[in-house]
Amino acid sequence: MALLEIRNLRAKIQGVEILKGIDLAIERGETHAIMGPNGSGKSTLAKVLAGDPSYEVVDGEVLYQGRNLLDLAPEDRAREGVFLGFQYPVEIPGVSNTYFLKAALNAIRKYRGEKELDAMEFLQLIKERAKSVKLDEALLRRPVNEGFSGGEKKRNEIFQLAVLEPYLAILDETDSGLDIDALHSVAEGVNSLRNEERGFLVITHYQRLLNYIIPDKVHVLLNGRIVKSGGKELAEELEESGYALFEDAAA
Amino acid sequence: MSATTKTLEELTNRKYEAGFITDIEQDTAPPGLDEDIIRFISAKKGDPEWLLEWRLKAYRNWLQMPEPKWANVYYPPIDFQAISYYSAPKRKEDMPQSLDEIDPKLKETYDRLGIPLHEQEMLAGVAVDAVFDSVSVATSYKAKLKEKGVIFCSMSEAVQEHPELVRKYLGSVVPFNDNYYAGLNSAVFTDGSFVFIPKGVRCPMELSTYFRINAANTGQFERTLIIAEEGAYVSYLEGCTAPVRDENQLHAAVVELVALDDAQIKYSTVQNWYPGDEEGRGGVYNFVTKRGLCAGNNAKISWTQVETGSAITWKYPSCVLRGDNSVGEFYSVAVTRNRQQADTGTKMIHMGKNTRSTIVSKGISSGHGQQSYRGLVRITPKAENARNYSQCDSMLMSNTCGAHTFPYIDVQNATAQLEHEATTSKIGEDQILYCNQRGIATEDAVSLIVNGFCKEVFRTLPMEFAVEAQKLMEITLEGSVG
Ligand SMILES: Nc1ncnc2c1ncn2[C@@H]1O[C@H](COP(=O)(O)OP(=O)(O)O)[C@@H](O)[C@H]1O
Ligand SMILES: [Mg+2]
Numbered sequence: 055m056a057l058l059e060i061r062n063l064r065a066k067i068q069g070v071e072i073l074k075g076i077d078l079a080i081e082r083g084e085t086h087a088i089m090g091p092n093g094s095g096k097s098t099l100a101k102v103l104a105g106d107p108s109y110e111v112v113d114g115e116v117l118y119q120g121r122n123l124l125d126l127a128p129e130d131r132a133r134e135g136v137f138l139g140f141q142y143p144v145e146i147p148g149v150s151n152t153y154f155l156k157a158a159l160n161a162i163r164k165y166r167g168e169k170e171l172d173a174m175e176f177l178q179l180i181k182e183r184a185k186s187v188k189l190d191e192a193l194l195r196r197p198v199n200e201g202f203s204g205g206e207k208k209r210n211e212i213f214q215l216a217v218l219e220p221y222l223a224i225l226d227e228t229d230s231g232l233d234i235d236a237l238h239s240v241a242e243g244v245n246s247l248r249n250e251e252r253g254f255l256v257i258t259h260y261q262r263l264l265n266y267i268i269p270d271k272v273h274v275l276l277n278g279r280i281v282k283s284g285g286k287e288l289a290e291e292l293e294e295s296g297y298a299l300f301e302d303a304a305a
Numbered sequence: 306m307s308a309t310t311k312t313l314e315e316l317t318n319r320k321y322e323a324g325f326i327t328d329i330e331q332d333t334a335p336p337g338l339d340e341d342i343i344r345f346i347s348a349k350k351g352d353p354e355w356l357l358e359w360r361l362k363a364y365r366n367w368l369q370m371p372e373p374k375w376a377n378v379y380y381p382p383i384d385f386q387a388i389s390y391y392s393a394p395k396r397k398e399d400m401p402q403s404l405d406e407i408d409p410k411l412k413e414t415y416d417r418l419g420i421p422l423h424e425q426e427m428l429a430g431v432a433v434d435a436v437f438d439s440v441s442v443a444t445s446y447k448a449k450l451k452e453k454g455v456i457f458c459s460m461s462e463a464v465q466e467h468p469e470l471v472r473k474y475l476g477s478v479v480p481f482n483d484n485y486y487a488g489l490n491s492a493v494f495t496d497g498s499f500v501f502i503p504k505g506v507r508c509p510m511e512l513s514t515y516f517r518i519n520a521a522n523t524g525q526f527e528r529t530l531i532i533a534e535e536g537a538y539v540s541y542l543e544g545c546t547a548p549v550r551d552e553n554q555l556h557a558a559v560v561e562l563v564a565l566d567d568a569q570i571k572y573s574t575v576q577n578w579y580p581g582d583e584e585g586r587g588g589v590y591n592f593v594t595k596r597g598l599c600a601g602n603n604a605k606i607s608w609t610q611v612e613t614g615s616a617i618t619w620k621y622p623s624c625v626l627r628g629d630n631s632v633g634e635f636y637s638v639a640v641t642r643n644r645q646q647a648d649t650g651t652k653m654i655h656m657g658k659n660t661r662s663t664i665v666s667k668g669i670s671s672g673h674g675q676q677s678y679r680g681l682v683r684i685t686p687k688a689e690n691a692r693n694y695s696q697c698d699s700m701l702m703s704n705t706c707g708a709h710t711f712p713y714i715d716v717q718n719a720t721a722q723l724e725h726e727a728t729t730s731k732i733g734e735d736q737i738l739y740c741n742q743r744g745i746a747t748e749d750a751v752s753l754i755v756n757g758f759c760k761e762v763f764r765t766l767p768m769e770f771a772v773e774a775q776k777l778m779e780i781t782l783e784g785s786v787g
Contacts, residue, residue, distance in 0.1 A: 104742050108734070128741035137742075144739045148757030157753060158743035165744070197757065214743065 055120045057082045057253040058103075058222055063114035065102045072098045074278035075114070080222070085254040087264055089289060090275035091297050096257045097141050099275070100226045104138040105131050118222065132158075133165035137220035139211035141227045141257075146198040151210065152180060154198045155217055162218060183216040187243035204231035212243040223247070224255045229263035241266030261293040276300055334391035340364065343492055346391050350461050350495070353468055363481035363491035370485050376648040377677040377709060378617050380590065388555055390493045390526070449509070455539075456501040457512050460528055463499035470501055474532055478561035478598045478625070486557040486619075487594040490526045494559070497527035502537035502568075511767050513542040529560040533568035535601065540571040542770055554579075556615075558593045566601030566628065571609070573766050574622075575774055578614035583643045583672075588616025595622035599631035599657075607634035608651065609765045611774045616645060621679065623652035626660035626688075633662040636762040640778070641674030641706070650680040650711075655691040655721070664695040667759050670706035677709040684721040691721045699729040700758055702751075752779045 058080040065073040072095045080086050090096050102109050103116065105128030116123040123131060146154065160170040171179065184191055189209050199207050208228050215223055225244070229237055244267050248254065256267055264272070264286065272288040273280045274297070281300045282288065334345055343364055347357040372383075450457050456467060463471050481491035498514045514529070533539055556578065562570050572595075581588025591614075597606035608622035624633025635651035653662035668676045682693045699708035710727055732754060740750035756763070756775055763771045 101738075104738070106738055128738060129744055129746050132742050132744040140739065140742075144733065144735050146736055146739070146754060146757055148760035149753055154740075154743070154753070157745050157749065158740075161746065161749070162744040218743065 056080060056117070057084075057119060058123075058255075059117040061115050061117075063099075063102070063116060064112045065098060066110045066112055067098065067108060071112070072109075072278050073102065076275075076278075076280055078273065078280065080253045080255060082221075082253055083248075083250040084270045085248060085256060085267065086271045086273065087256045087258060087267075087269040087286075087289065088273050088275050088280075089258055089261070089292060092259065094275045095278045096259075096275055097226055098278075100138055100141075100224050100255075100257060103131075103136065103224060104128060129161070130165070132218075132220075133162045135221035137215055137218055137223045139208075139215060139223065139225040139228050141230070143199050143207045143211055145200040145202075147200050149198050150195055151198050152177075152194045155180065155214060158214070159217060180217055184213060186246060187213045187216050188239045189213040205233065205236040208232060208240060209236065209243075212240055216243065216247060221251060222253045222255070224257070226257045227259060228256070229258055229260065237263065238266065261289045264289045274300055334389050336389045337386045338364075338388070338390060338493070342390055346493055346495060349391060350464065352464060355472060356464060359476070359481065360492050363488055364493075366482045367485065367488035367492055370482075370488055373485050376619050376679075377675070377711075378619060378646040378648050380617055380646075383555060383590070385489075391495055453506050453509060454503040455506060455508055456499065458499055460494070460497040460499050460530065463530075467499070467501070470532065471499070471530070474530055474561065474563055475528075476561075478563060478596050479559050479594050484594060486592040487559050490528060490557050490559045490594070494526045494528040497529040497558070498531075498543075499529070500531040500539060500541060502533045502539045504534040505536045506534075507537070508539040511540050511542060513544070525554070525556045525558070527558045529558070530563075531561070531570055531572070532563045533565065533570050533604075535565045536567045537565075538569045540573070540767055542573040542575070542767060544575045544577070554589045556589050556591050556593070558595075560593070560595040560622075562595075562597035562606055564597065564599050564601065564604035564606050564631075567603045568601065569605045569607075570597060571607045572597070572622070573770060574608075574610040574612070575770060575777065576610065576612045576614055576618075577777060579616075580614045580643065580645050581616040588645075589614065591615035591618045591620060593618075593620045595620065596625065596652075597623070597633070598625045599628045599633065599660075601631070602628040602657070603630045604628045605632040605634075607636070607765065609636040609762060610638070610649075611762070611766070611777065612637070612639040612647065612649065613777055615647070618645075618647040618649055620647075620649045621651055623654070624662060625654045625656065626662065626691075627656045628660075629657040630659045630661075631657055632660070634765075635662075635664045635666070635680075636765045637666045638669070638759045638762045638774075638778075639667070639676060640669045640671075641676045642671040642702075644673050646675045648677045648679055650678045652681040653683070653693060655682075655684045655688040655693070658687070658689040658691075660688055660691045662691075662693045664693070664697070665761050666695075666697045667762055668697070668699040668708050669702065669755060669758070670699070670708055671702035672706060673703075674706045675709075676707065677711060679711040679713075681713040681715065682723060683715040684718050684723075686717045688718050689720050691718065693721075693723045695723070695725045697725075697727045698758070699727075700755070701729065701731045 056079045060076050060078040063073055063076040064071060076099060088096055098109065102111060111124055118136065156176050163170050180194060184194060187209065193206060193210060199210060202210060211228060228240055232240060241263065256269060269286050272284055272286060274282040276297060334342060340361060343360050347360055479487050481488055500512060502508050531541060562572060564570050578589035578591055579587065599606055606624050610622060612618055622635060626633050633653050639647050639649050641647045650666065651664055664680055666678050668678060670676045678697045680695060684691045697710050701708060708729055712725060714723060736754055737747055737750045740753060741747060755778060763774055766774055
């Protein structure tokens with residue numbers, strides 16, 4: 055059974071169809087990359103998978119570990135192990151990163167019938183994970199994403215990923231706006247979290263990230279459809295010739 | 306409307322938790338107001354002659370005053386003759402009573418409200434003066450405070466035991482002709498709290514009062530007076546609740562604070578009067594005058610309020626910064642939901658040199674709630690180098706609620722420095738989605754986001770009350786995004 059199986063997924067926002075029939079399957083332990091120009095529907099796909107209520111699914115289905123993902127409330131998808139690293143992480147003024155993440159982790163643990171962590175256990179965990187993804191500890195006490203630099207926000211997403219340990223992680227343009235050093239350490243963080251159980255769907259605009267996070271498969275998304283799938287060499291091809299090559303296929 | 310907002314709306318309308326009525330015999334004056342009623346109240350309270358005279362003067366002046374109409378709130382005219390101006394639980398002995406002597410039903414009322422009246426529950430260091438309708442039923446910890454020379458008692462008792470202090474300070478900050486409701490209060494006030502902290506004394510515990518309106522058709526007109534002498538410090542908290550009733554209840558209180566040289570008064574309010582039902586039936590009219598006078602140099606007065614209740618709130622805790630280098634602060638969280646209306650804010654009157662004031666106002670509206678921030682910063686000609694920082698943030702939780710800001714600035718000295726910031730935000734669906742995506746349910750997400758929004762204010766509350774305020778917000782806002 056695939057970790058994630060998307061079949062003929064079509065979705066609208068405000069009456070406009072953005073996803074026009076997506077098919078995609080990710081096995082446990084695999085890392086897939088989705089590439090595509092701006093506006094092609096990459097974030098839409100990510101948010102539909104996360105359960106953003108502003109999108110309307112008009113056709114198709116999504117199976118996650120064999121279950122119908124689209125039937126679950128967004129928080130239950132998260133509790134079942136689906137994580138989305140947002141392209142634009144929101145700020146939550148006045149709520150410390152630590153407090154937020156503790157509420158999140160314990161909600162997930164409670165759902166799974168696991169013991170909630172106490173303050174000490176939790177603090178120990180986040181300190182260790184912050185170190186492993188090279189997140190400045192000072193950011194733990196600051197309000198969620200408030201006043202964070204672009205790079206800090208993205209790193210904070212990876213940090214949350216490290217703490218919440220999902221089975222499927224979708225990373226939406228986690229590389230955009232990062233300088234080369236930050237890109238490096240974000241990629242390192244992601245690589246350290248890859249294992250046989252966990253699947254990744256890495257959404258990116260540039261091939262650059264895929265030099266560091268080597269994907270098993272690459273898909274090209276254009277105008278709401280996957281127009282080509284292949285191995286990691288597809289990313290390099292794209293880098294050389296651009297998306298124009300596929301435009302005919304998308305039309 | 307998106308799916309999230311829909312579910313959010315479905316979660317709405319939590320019952321008012323403090324809305325029970327205590328069934329005890331009341332000693333109540335007939336409805337109506339005239340000089341005889343004032344004499345009746347005055348006699349009941351055993352007022353000295355000068356106080357009766359003061360009440361009558363206030364009453365005669367009040368008769369000449371027009372009812373204020375400038376606030377951004379709407380309600381049918383109040384029939385002042387339909388209100389009873391005196392109501393007290395009947396009992397055998399005269400005041401004051403010790404804790405053990407309290408009517409068990411009253412005690413039960415307080416227990417249900419979670420008020421720590423019992424001595425053992427007060428190990429946390431909270432001394433409570435509880436005002437039930439018009440009289441103060443119990444004052445705890447009096448003895449311990451007495452050792453330090455601190456006076457903490459009901460206003461009625463203060464009138465009897467410390468008439469010279471009451472006479473000196475009563476009306477010195479809010480005179481009887483100050484405004485319509487303060488005038489009415491001066492004429493008919495029945496009880497309240499009195500605090501006196503002598504020179505150089507730091508009050509060893511938080512002082513606290515709980516007010517509760519119980520009797521039907523009764524107005525509550527309490528009067529609180531707090532005096533901190535040179536170098537003294539006190540932190541004071543008041544909590545308020547009222548039972549659910551279909552008719553409106555009037556609450557017109559006056560609070561006066563006086564801080565002498567180097568003194569500090571911190572006054573915190575958690576107001577949870579009955580707000581009325583979803584259609585706007587019933588609820589308390591909370592028309593209150595609160596003012597602090599920094600009479601001496603380096604004095605400091607801080608107001609913190611968490612206002613979640615009342616059908617209509619009309620309230621501007623203010624600071625008159627007369628002493629040089631004196632400091633005024635106002636931290637406020639106000640919530641209006643269903644049909645609640647609030648017109649609240651502050652006045653900072655800078656008179657002394659190097660006076661500083663800070664205003665932080667957080668307004669949250671949901672349902673059809675309407676809220677106005679109204680704030681005045683006045684720098685008088687002699688106030689050299691005065692500084693003010695104002696921040697007013699509004700959060701909207703529905704498309705039918707409203708937030709309005711009316712800042713008034715009056716600068717008569719060119720050395721003044723004023724800063725004003727204002728924001729209005731709608732509780733973000735993207736914030737809720739972000740929380741959901743991390744496993745946090747919508748209801749918890751809302752309280753998380755709102756508590757974060759209010760943090761700067763909650764932080765100024767004494768520890769145990771900050772927790773209480775946070776809980777109250779959770780209960781109040783449960784499912785009120787829509
Ligand atoms: N609220 C909306 N209403 C209408 N169109 C939208 C809305 N949000 C996004 N879109 C459109 O959906 C398309 C896909 O957007 P998105 O998924 O963010 O693309 P990508 O992430 O690939 O850059 C874009 O054309 C965008 O303009
Ligand atoms: Mg995008």
